[in-house]
Amino acid sequence: MTNVxxxxxxxxxxxxxxxxxxxxxxxxxxxxxxxxPDNRIVVEDLNIYYSSFLxxxxxxxxxxxxxxxxxIGPSGCGKSTFIRSLNRMHEVITGAHVEGAVYVDGENLYxxxxxxxxxxRKVGMVFQRPNPFPTMSIADNxxxxxxxxxxxxxxxxxxxLVEKSLRGANLWEEVKDRLDKPGSGLxxxxxxxxxxxxxxxxxxxxxxxxxxxxxxxxxxxxxxxxLMNELKSTxxxxxxxxxxxxxxxVSSRTAFFTIDGTGQPGYVVEMDDTDVMFSNPKQQSTIDxxxxxxx
Amino acid sequence: MxxxxxxxxxxxxxxxxxxxxxxxxxxxxxxxxxxAVGALSWxxxxxxxxxxxxxxxxxxxxxxxxxxxxxxxxxxxALDRLMxxxxxxxxxxxxMPLASVIWTVIERGTNRFDAEFFTETMRxxxxxxxxxxxxxxxxxxxxxxxxxxxxPFGLFTAIYLAEYGHGTKLAKAIQAMVDVxxxxxxxxxxxxxxxxxxxxxxxxxRSGIAGAVALTVLMTPVVVRSSEExxxxxxxxxxxxxxxxxxxKWKTIVKVVLPTAIAGIITGVVLAIARVIGExxxxxxxxxxxxxxxxxxxxxxxxxxxxxxxxxxVQPGVPPSNGQDRAWAAALVLIIIVMVLxxxxxxxxxxxxxKGLR
Numbered sequence: 001m002t003n004v005x006x007x008x009x010x011x012x013x014x015x016x017x018x019x020x021x022x023x024x025x026x027x028x029x030x031x032x033x034x035x036x037p038d039n040r041i042v043v044e045d046l047n048i049y050y051s052s053f054l055x056x057x058x059x060x061x062x063x064x065x066x067x068x069x070x071x072i073g074p075s076g077c078g079k080s081t082f083i084r085s086l087n088r089m090h091e092v093i094t095g096a097h098v099e100g101a102v103y104v105d106g107e108n109l110y111x112x113x114x115x116x117x118x119x120x121r122k123v124g125m126v127f128q129r130p131n132p133f134p135t136m137s138i139a140d141n142x143x144x145x146x147x148x149x150x151x152x153x154x155x156x157x158x159x160x161l162v163e164k165s166l167r168g169a170n171l172w173e174e175v176k177d178r179l180d181k182p183g184s185g186l187x188x189x190x191x192x193x194x195x196x197x198x199x200x201x202x203x204x205x206x207x208x209x210x211x212x213x214x215x216x217x218x219x220x221x222x223x224x225x226x227l228m229n230e231l232k233s234t235x236x237x238x239x240x241x242x243x244x245x246x247x248x249x250v251s252s253r254t255a256f257f258t259i260d261g262t263g264q265p266g267y268v269v270e271m272d273d274t275d276v277m278f279s280n281p282k283q284q285s286t287i288d289x290x291x292x293x294x295x
Numbered sequence: 296m297x298x299x300x301x302x303x304x305x306x307x308x309x310x311x312x313x314x315x316x317x318x319x320x321x322x323x324x325x326x327x328x329x330x331a332v333g334a335l336s337w338x339x340x341x342x343x344x345x346x347x348x349x350x351x352x353x354x355x356x357x358x359x360x361x362x363x364x365x366x367x368x369x370x371x372x373a374l375d376r377l378m379x380x381x382x383x384x385x386x387x388x389x390x391m392p393l394a395s396v397i398w399t400v401i402e403r404g405t406n407r408f409d410a411e412f413f414t415e416t417m418r419x420x421x422x423x424x425x426x427x428x429x430x431x432x433x434x435x436x437x438x439x440x441x442x443x444x445x446x447p448f449g450l451f452t453a454i455y456l457a458e459y460g461h462g463t464k465l466a467k468a469i470q471a472m473v474d475v476x477x478x479x480x481x482x483x484x485x486x487x488x489x490x491x492x493x494x495x496x497x498x499x500x501r502s503g504i505a506g507a508v509a510l511t512v513l514m515t516p517v518v519v520r521s522s523e524e525x526x527x528x529x530x531x532x533x534x535x536x537x538x539x540x541x542x543x544k545w546k547t548i549v550k551v552v553l554p555t556a557i558a559g560i561i562t563g564v565v566l567a568i569a570r571v572i573g574e575x576x577x578x579x580x581x582x583x584x585x586x587x588x589x590x591x592x593x594x595x596x597x598x599x600x601x602x603x604x605x606x607x608x609v610q611p612g613v614p615p616s617n618g619q620d621r622a623w624a625a626a627l628v629l630i631i632i633v634m635v636l637x638x639x640x641x642x643x644x645x646x647x648x649x650k651g652l653r
Contacts, residue, residue, distance in 0.1 A: 092538055094462055121541030131532040134649035135554040145540035148550050184649070195536070202540055 038065040039105060039205045039236045041086060046100035047265075048078065048085050050093065055081045057265040059100070061255060068228055068237045070247035070274065073257030074289070078266030079240045080128075082257070083208050086238065087123035088116040104206065121149070124204030128211040130191035132183035132198070139179040141194055142166060145202035161201055169197035170227050189220020196227065200235070207231065209239040213246065225250050244290055248278050256286045317367050317376075325363055329356035349391060353384040397630070404627030406620040417603075418587040423617050427625050429588040430603040434632070436592050437503050437582060437599055438572050441510035446564055448511070449518025456519070457526035458548055476516035484512040485577025492581070503592030506582030506599065510571040517570055521563025525556040558644035565640035569633050575601040600629045 041063035048056040056078035063069045071079045084090040085098050088109060102109040109119050132141045142162045146153055153161065162179065166172040171193040175186070183194050192212060199207060209228075213221040228237055228250050241247050247254050255271035269283050278290050287293075333352030337344060357380045364373035415426030452469065460466030488509035492500045529552050537547040553560075583596035584606055604625045611618025 087539065089535060089539060092535060117538075117541050117543050119541075120539055125535075125539035127532060127536065127539075129532060131530070131536045133533060133536070133551055133555075135551075144537070145542070148537065148540065148542040148546050182649070198536075198540065 040065045041206065041236065041238075042103040043086075044101045044103070046082075046085065046098060046102060048081050048090060048098045049096065050081075051095035054265040056085075056257075057267050059268055061268060061271060063236065063238055064253060065236045066232060066234070067253065068232050068239060068251040069253045069255065070251035071238065071240045071255050071257060072242070072244060072247050072289070073266070073269075074259065075242075076262075076266070077257040077259040079257050080210050081266070083210055083238055083240050084125075086206070086208055087125055088119045089125060091116065121145075121202060122204055123206040123208060124199035124202060125208045125210065126192070126195050126199050126212045129215050130188055130195050132186070132191050132194050134182065134184045136183060137180045138166075138175050138183045138186070138194060141183040142197050142201050144198055149202070165197040165201040166194075168200050168227075168231070169193040170223055170230075171197055187220070189216045189223060192216060192220065192224060193227065196224070200231070204235070206236040206238070209237065211240050211242060214242060221246070244278070248274060254278070256281070256283075256289060258285055258289070314369065314372075315367050316372075317364060321363070321367070322360070322376075325359045326356060329353075329359055346391065349387065353380075353387060356380055357384060400623060400627050400630060403620070403623035405624070407624040408627065412621075412624055416587045417598075420586075421612055422614075425617075425621060427600065427603060427621070427628060429585065430598045430600045430625060431628065431632075432588055432590065433503065433582070433585075433597040434572065434599040434601075434629070436590070437506045437510065437578065437597060438568060440504060440507035440592060441514055441571060442564070442568055444507065444511040445514040445518050445567070449515045449567075450522050450560070452515075452519045453522035453526055454548060456523050458544075458552065473516045473519045476512070477520065479512075481509075481513055481574050482576040482580070485509045485580045487512060488577065489580045501581060501583035501596045502594060503582055503589070503597035506578045506597065507592065509577035509581045510574060513574065513577070514567045514571045517567035518564055521566065522556075522560050525559035525563060526552060528559065529555045554647075555649055558648040561640055561644050561647070565636050568636060572633060572636075573601050573629060575605050578602050579605065600625050600632075604629070 041061075043059050043061040043063075046056070046059040047054060048059075059082060071083060073079050081090060086102060086109075090096050090098060098110060100110070104123070108114070109123075132138075133144055136144060139158075139162045140147070142165050143153070143158055146158075146161065163172060163176075166175060171190060174190060175194075183191065186194060192215070196207075196212070213224055216224070225246065228239070231237060239247075239251065251274045253271065254274040254277040256269045256277065257266050258269050259266040269286055270277070270281060272281065277286065281287055281290065329352045332355040333348040333350075336351040337348040340347060357377060360380050361373050361377040364376045368376075411424060412426045413431070414428055415424065416429040417425045418429075452473070456466050456469060460469070488505050491508065492502065492505040533551055533555060534547055537551045538544070542550070578599050579602055582599060582602065584602055585596040585598045589595050589597045604622045607618040607622035607625065611622070
């Protein structure tokens with residue numbers, strides 16, 4: 001655990017201008033960067049396709065462990081497509097595939113013999129719209145990951161896990177008296193926190209959030225942002241958001257994606273520390289986007 | 296006529312959003328006049344004829360409400376009322392034959408709706424008495440076996456089509472075949488099963504299982520289509536949520552997709568049962584007719600309610616009223632069985648329905 005902290009702090013320094021460095025350089029320093037169980041995500045030359053259509057091109061990125069990384073950019077620029085490629089959810093869609101590599105802990109998620117199911121147990125995901133399982137109670141929703149993975153858990157362990165996960169998602173106090181009631185009876189914000197509890201109950205190392213607050217009111221949004229602040233001490237969090245204030249509030253690093261036109265692939269314009277991105281970005285298009293002047 | 300009396304025009308002809316509206320009383324009056332016109336046409340025709348009364352009433356109402364509303368309210372509201380009257384009339388016309396059939400079956404079926412009818416068979420019965428015990432047993436066995444065969448086939452095919460083969464050539468071919476199967480005449484299914492069992496067990500073979508196979512051919516495509524539709528209704532987000540938890544695909548289908556869709560699938564299965572339980576022709580050639588109870592679907596002929604009804608009506612014996620009464624009562628029992636099935640399916644679907652969805 002100690003080397004985790006040290007490597008993550010030195011990582012921030014070395015990774016600042018990673019986006020545009022040549023591939024050979026990425027390989028050399030990348031190998032060094034993804035040693036140790038720190039869950040740093042290193043993306044190398046990632047091209048993401050829907051059948052023959054190239055949706056996102058040439059992504060090179062390092063996502064620091066135990067911090068929040070925000071992905072911003074206009075609609076349709078491939079942020080969601082990219083985040084889904086980080087736990088191999090992208091290929092769920094017929095014809096979708098990727099080229100390139102995503103290293104987590106030095107292991108290529110797209111390497112030969114990698115089981116996407118195992119990847120998803122390690123890299124959890126929260127979706128844009130809250131999607132609790134309608135046939136299950138609140139407690140069963142939280143336990144879904146464990147139960148559906150055919151792990152037998154005894155009753156007291158299950159209760160502990162439900163409480164721990166719901167507390168982790170700041171939902172315990174609100175639902176502790178109705179754990180056996182259906183999850184779809186909760187409000188939208190509560191449902192989203194239930195989905196977060198469900199995601200962290202399987203104890204992933206990385207948590208991907210695809211616009212987790214876009215369907216929620218400001219109060220629920222605040223609750224989830226606070227939650228992210230707590231969770232980042234344990235998990236590596238990647239969040240897609242359209243809300244630039246949210247990106248500024250919750251993230252330590254921000255990547256800006258854009259697209260040159262319909263039918264063109266999306267790409268990363270730049271990635272930097274969040275305060276740099278919002279105060280003094282290098283690229284003109286980033287300035288335009290974060291200041292609201294984007295076309 | 297009160298109909299054309301308009302409400303007092305607004306004192307100020309002013310606002311662009313106020314207009315004359317017909318009152319409920321006025322609409323009701325148009326309806327009453329229509330009913331009266333229908334009754335007149337009934338009386339004037341001499342012979343009592345409910346159908347004529349209802350049809351004339353509906354036509355008069357449609358015409359009348361349009362004219363009156365046109366005068367009172369204007370063109371748009373008149374068209375609105377005409378359309379409402381037309382769709383309601385269409386519904387009434389569709390329900391009429393159904394109500395008539397049910398009424399006739401109840402009226403004539405109750406002649407022989409006694410205890411003996413449910414406990415006796417037709418063994419040794421030529422005139423009075425006799426019962427349908429053997430036919431009820433036969434119907435339940437044949438339909439039950441058909442359900443046992445077609446639900447796994449149908450459901451698995453639907454799962455393949457909705458979850459695995461989506462968009463592939465094989466899936467499209469299967470879908471086309473299923474559509475063709477939905478349309479095959481039931482007698483063809485019967486002849487297929489008859490020919491198949493004749494090839495295996497020799498000429499003239501008749502058995503309950505042959506009937507069940509014929510019904511399976513008819514039932515499977517219905518189960519496939521309805522189950523596939525229900526599986527497609529399950530939001531993709533639930534599948535993705537499950538995948539994102541690291542749940543394998545087959546387990547996602549078994550534990551997330553199927554429980555979410557199960558209420559609709561059950562309804563579809565019961566609709567399919569209702570579709571085949573009244574089949575006569577295929578069972579006539581495959582299961583045949585027996586006078587007594589046959590519990591063994593693999594050996595010997597087996598009577599079902601539709602076949603029983605058919606034979607009691609075409610060979611009623613002397614005097615014919617005995618057989619005809621038995622035929623009507625058997626038809627009534629068949630309707631009741633289907634209604635009980637529907638009720639059970641509704642209850643089951645309600646119990647299994649995903650909770651909290653309103």
